[in-house]
Every structure is written in structure tokens, then in C-alpha cells.
Amino acid sequence: MITSHDYSPERPIKRSSMYQYNDNDQILVDERVAQFRRQTEQFLKDEISEDQYRALRLRNGLYVQIHAPMLRIAGPYGLFNSKQLRKLAHIARTYDKNYCHFTTRQNIQFNWPKLEEVPDILEELASVQMHAIQTSGNCMRNTTSDHLAGVCIDEIEDPRPYCEIIRQWTTLHPEFDYLPRKFKIAVSGALHDRAATQFHDIGLHLVKNDAGETGFKVIVGGGLGRTPVIGQVIKPYLEKKHLLSYLEAILRIYNLFGRRDNKYKARIKILVKESGLDKFSTLVEQEWQFIRDGNELSNERINAMKAQFVDPAYEADAVLDAGFSEQQQENKEFATWVKHNTATHKIPGYHAVFLSLKAPDSPPGDMTDTQLDAVADLADQYSFGEIRSTHRQNLILADVKQADLFALWQQLDSLKLATPNIGTATDMICCPGLDFCSLANAGSIGVAKEINEALDDMDYIHDIGDLKINMSGCMNGCAHQSVGHIGILGVDKKGTEWYQITLGGSSENNAAIGERLGPAVAKNQVTKAVTTILDVYIKNRLNDESFLDMVNRVGITPFKEQVYANN
Amino acid sequence: MQIIKDKQIVDDNWSYVADGAELKAGNISVSLARWHQDKAQLLTHEGKLGVRIGPADVVDDLAPDLNTIQLIELDFPDFADGRSFSQAWLLRGRYQYSGEIRATGHYMTDQVFYLSRVGVNAFNPEKIEDLPIVLANLNDFTVKYQGSIN
Numbered sequence: 001m002i003t004s005h006d007y008s009p010e011r012p013i014k015r016s017s018m019y020q021y022n023d024n025d026q027i028l029v030d031e032r033v034a035q036f037r038r039q040t041e042q043f044l045k046d047e048i049s050e051d052q053y054r055a056l057r058l059r060n061g062l063y064v065q066i067h068a069p070m071l072r073i074a075g076p077y078g079l080f081n082s083k084q085l086r087k088l089a090h091i092a093r094t095y096d097k098n099y100c101h102f103t104t105r106q107n108i109q110f111n112w113p114k115l116e117e118v119p120d121i122l123e124e125l126a127s128v129q130m131h132a133i134q135t136s137g138n139c140m141r142n143t144t145s146d147h148l149a150g151v152c153i154d155e156i157e158d159p160r161p162y163c164e165i166i167r168q169w170t171t172l173h174p175e176f177d178y179l180p181r182k183f184k185i186a187v188s189g190a191l192h193d194r195a196a197t198q199f200h201d202i203g204l205h206l207v208k209n210d211a212g213e214t215g216f217k218v219i220v221g222g223g224l225g226r227t228p229v230i231g232q233v234i235k236p237y238l239e240k241k242h243l244l245s246y247l248e249a250i251l252r253i254y255n256l257f258g259r260r261d262n263k264y265k266a267r268i269k270i271l272v273k274e275s276g277l278d279k280f281s282t283l284v285e286q287e288w289q290f291i292r293d294g295n296e297l298s299n300e301r302i303n304a305m306k307a308q309f310v311d312p313a314y315e316a317d318a319v320l321d322a323g324f325s326e327q328q329q330e331n332k333e334f335a336t337w338v339k340h341n342t343a344t345h346k347i348p349g350y351h352a353v354f355l356s357l358k359a360p361d362s363p364p365g366d367m368t369d370t371q372l373d374a375v376a377d378l379a380d381q382y383s384f385g386e387i388r389s390t391h392r393q394n395l396i397l398a399d400v401k402q403a404d405l406f407a408l409w410q411q412l413d414s415l416k417l418a419t420p421n422i423g424t425a426t427d428m429i430c431c432p433g434l435d436f437c438s439l440a441n442a443g444s445i446g447v448a449k450e451i452n453e454a455l456d457d458m459d460y461i462h463d464i465g466d467l468k469i470n471m472s473g474c475m476n477g478c479a480h481q482s483v484g485h486i487g488i489l490g491v492d493k494k495g496t497e498w499y500q501i502t503l504g505g506s507s508e509n510n511a512a513i514g515e516r517l518g519p520a521v522a523k524n525q526v527t528k529a530v531t532t533i534l535d536v537y538i539k540n541r542l543n544d545e546s547f548l549d550m551v552n553r554v555g556i557t558p559f560k561e562q563v564y565a566n567n
Numbered sequence: 568m569q570i571i572k573d574k575q576i577v578d579d580n581w582s583y584v585a586d587g588a589e590l591k592a593g594n595i596s597v598s599l600a601r602w603h604q605d606k607a608q609l610l611t612h613e614g615k616l617g618v619r620i621g622p623a624d625v626v627d628d629l630a631p632d633l634n635t636i637q638l639i640e641l642d643f644p645d646f647a648d649g650r651s652f653s654q655a656w657l658l659r660g661r662y663q664y665s666g667e668i669r670a671t672g673h674y675m676t677d678q679v680f681y682l683s684r685v686g687v688n689a690f691n692p693e694k695i696e697d698l699p700i701v702l703a704n705l706n707d708f709t710v711k712y713q714g715s716i717n
Contacts, residue, residue, distance in 0.1 A: 255653045
């Protein structure tokens, strides 16, 4: 049962370190709420036009959708604390229909707020250091990152301090708030790219140079949507002190030269493509030479930001716990969950735990107020009060002791958050589709549910192993179908819903855009097509070859023959 | 006609002369095309000179003439065209232009805070009744996260 929570005092527990607002940060979000309240009042009194209010509300995360407005709230590089999760639960209860949706950009969406109540919601968010600033509109959006930042074993350097530096730099940037089109930045600090950095307007990789110093590899012009493009390296190594001046140079060139005549050609990927990387990078370099020494990121600033993200108080003897391996031996279900839903942690004896938001009977990425509150409590109890959202629309408790895993698993299971399907066929990325979105051409949640129902045998799913199915209800591609190992794209054909299938996409280090299998299939044939594709894989794979590896080896033909033979 | 300049409501003592129209007495501004075309004649004009530029105009083209120009008008055909923001930044930040930079045309009163931060110091609002709104909105935020001109 849900009781009212006290939001004000911090609970007396050891907290994970997350960026904490100072007075200036708080003033900024408070002033933003006041500004948007005024703008909304003016709109409701017809003092500003629909067109103008649209631009202003989008920059505060507010869309107008089929049934109601949709409010998108920023999850800065996917980090939340328990207090913030309780606030989201409260908002879901008070202003929405008791649930919210986690997106591929680590944000949160509410689907049923009332327009006139949105300023109140934003004020509630500001009280827990949250906001919806620039989560939409043709401006710099929420900076995203590796959901295992700071805890993974393959990290070169923790990207979070740089994410926060970029978050602050992008927030209310006066020069770059009316760009040709939206602009997204992702940062990865690990060897394994879990942040899809090659598909962002700017992707940043922390890398080491020959001297052993850490800096950034800068990738530009990637993107998904209607025209998926893999980004290109514009700067193999950028010293950290130049991070913001270099971003500024790219943004200024984009702002001045990006196309504004056609919204479908307005992303930076088109500018880079049409001008060519050489010419584009010359323009950036020329601009950067003027400003590079004027806006240096000092070591003091970097170190002060790093101090905001120090490790929580890990227990040195966590690894000595013996119960964990016994529990796995005694309980097969628990062992399966550990195998699929936890990730190795840099500290022996700790695990990063995935909370699957892909339970069979729930729309992918959705969470109820009850679950939000319960997860907040679990985070306080087991993971230093911190929660993360992932690019694949799940949550993570990043710092759980192995001794606590069994108890945590039991509680997650009772909350329907322990489906052991992370990284498998039923861990689908899915947009809200025609059920909610005014852009969509076709439903996606219903199709996902049908696929999920067909793939109800967990042993079969685990046998298939690593598989990323991404499904979008229109070519805007919010669910990144073009980089799904299996991509499904809803299209409208004379008023009926059809689905194009692609194979072989990837948003990780081996970035690739999926290849079209053939003509679109009817809605009632999508699940059959997917299961046929999986059967072809099972019959033809070599040893422990993954689905993606097999597609890369054999191409799409064997899949194509079966899918269209059977349909 | 009144405008906002340096956070004050003041009388506007400039007039814009359309391309092809006769030059007027007093302080005048002209388009960038006309500036380039009639520069010699304009430089003999009694009164101050200004240039009105659109988002597609290249600020660098004006650089050699900036010491003879007392006003640059950034003309917004559409509030969503954000190139004017970078133009203002370049004028102040790159070319150290110290004359008046004025926003005119179809921008929003909700953009004036950002415009002031990139160096725009004068505002000719679309509607005269917006003058007090512009003045108020110039104070939308008391904090900032990043450097710019202001």
C-alpha cells in the first residue's frame, strides 16, 4: 500500500554521489518554472499565438498528442535518486493515470497531464532538482550516457562529470536554442559503447592518447530517424580543456549553415553529408581557432565536478559473502535472473542490477506509481539511493552487494520487475506508437505484446541469447528500429498498418544500419515473421554464434526466403 | 515610435530606407545589399548609418565597415530562425562591434533574454504594447550556466 512520503529531509542513509544542485542551479530551474507559468497563462489568455506557444512549450518538454498533452521530463544522463523517483510516483498519481514511461534517451514521459497543470508539475519537479528543460524542440537536448558509468569494468574514465558539465553548458544556452533542428549529445567512457554514440549529432568517447592522457574522440553527424547515418570522427583526440570550445564551434557552424528550408534535411547529419566531412571539419576548425583559448575548461572545474561523482561507501568485505553462490545453486530461477539481469561491477562483491520494464503484460518502458515508490525504497535499502534509466528502457540499481541480491530479486519479482530478459528477444525497445503519439502511422505496443506472448518460453529466449528488437510506429524512429538486430517499422498503407522489417542493425561499437528484408508485412503477420526469423537463426547458427553475427555472416537471404515463403 | 535600448524605453531616432527608396534625412539604415551597392553615396550622408541584415546574410562581409556603422538591425523573418543569435555573437565576440545591435521583425518577446545575452542591446518589438513586456522579460533569469557576450 502506498503511503504519503516526506520529500523534504534526506533519509539517514549513505547516498550514492550524484550531482547535487547548488543555489544557482536551483534558482535557474525555479526561474524557468516561473517563466513557463507566465507563458502558459499568456497562451490561455490568447496573448501569445499557438505557434509561439508551441515553440515555448516544446522547450519545456510539452507536446500535444492524440489524447492529451505529453510531458517529457529530463533524466540527466539517466541518473535519479530515490527522492526523485518518489516525486515521479506522486506526479503519476496526482496529475496522470498512475504511470509513466521511460524513453530511449533516458527521459520520462507522462501521457495524460492537463496543459494548465504542467507549470505545477514543473514546480513539483524543481523541488527535487528535476526539470523538463530542452527535452524537446529544435535545441540541445538531454545529454545521454552509459548506464553503467562509474561501475563497469571496461571504463577508461567515468563520463558522468563531463555529462554534467555538458548538461550545464547546453541548458539555456542563449545562442543555440533556435537551431535548425534538435541536437543530441551522448558521452561514453568505456570500451564498449553502450550509449549509441555513433548515432548522435555529437558522440564523445573518452579515449587515451599515446602519452596516456585522457581526452575525447569526437564523432559528428550521426543520427537515426528518417535518414539513419553513422557518425564520422571529426577529431580523434580532443584535450579535455577544449571540450566546451569545440562543442561551441560545431554548434555555431551548424546554427549558421544547417539547412532551414526543409525540416527533414535540417539535422547536422545532412549538413555534414552535403558539405562533406572535410569541408565541415575545416569550417569547425577555423571557428574553433578563434575561440579555443577563450573558453577553457580548467582542471579545477573538472576536479570539482569529479568530486560530485565519487564512489559511494562500498564495503571491502562484500565479496566474502558465501550465501550468494549457494542461493544460485539452490534456486535455478534466481540463478537465471542473476545471469541475465545483473552486470559485473568494478568492485568485487557488487553487482549492477537491471530492473526489467519489459514484463510480458506491460507496455515496454512503462512503470506504475506503486512500482516507482517501491523501487525508490529498494534503491535506498540496497543501492545507495540511486536509480538509473537505460537506453533500452530499463532501470538499474548500480551498486548492490551480492549478499543482498536474493532478497532484492524476491522483491523485484513481486513487483513484476524481475523478468529475466535483459538483452534478449523480449527486451524490446518500443515507442508509444499510434496509441498515444500523433506522429505515428501504426501501433507498436500491441504488436510488441503479441510478439511477447508468442515468445513466452524463457528457455527458448535464453537459447536465442543476445537479441535487440526495436520497433517504431513511424519513420521518425523513436525506438531506433534502424539499429535493431531486428528492426520493425510501422508504416501506413492506404489507412492500414503495415510493418517493414530490417535485420543486422547495431548501435554499439560495430555500428550498422539494418538491411530491409523485403516488402512490409501486414500487422497480423509481424509476430509470425519474427518467430520465423528466429527459427532460421536457431537452425543455421554456428556453435555459440549470436544472432547479429549470423546475420553478418550469411546476409538476409536465408531469412527473407523463409519469411516470405511462409507469409 | 519607441523602442527599448539598454533596458530603457527611448524614442527611436532611426529610419529604415527600403531598397530603391530615396534616402531620408537623419539616421538611416539600409539593407546589406544596398550598403554594398551604394556605400560611397551613403558615406557622404549627414546622419548616422545603419545596416539591416537578415539571417542568411554573412556577418563577415560587414567586418571591414563596422567602424562606420552605428546600428546593425537583426531582422527576424521568423522567430524560429536562430541564425541571428550567432550573428549577434559574431559581431560582438569576433569583431568587437560596439555600436547598437537591434532586434527587429518577427521575434518573440520570450526570446529577448537570450538575445540580450548574445549582445543585442536594442529591441524594436512587433507591437508597441509589448514594450513593457520586453523590459520585464529581459530579467527572466538571474543566473546562467555558460559564457556568451553578456
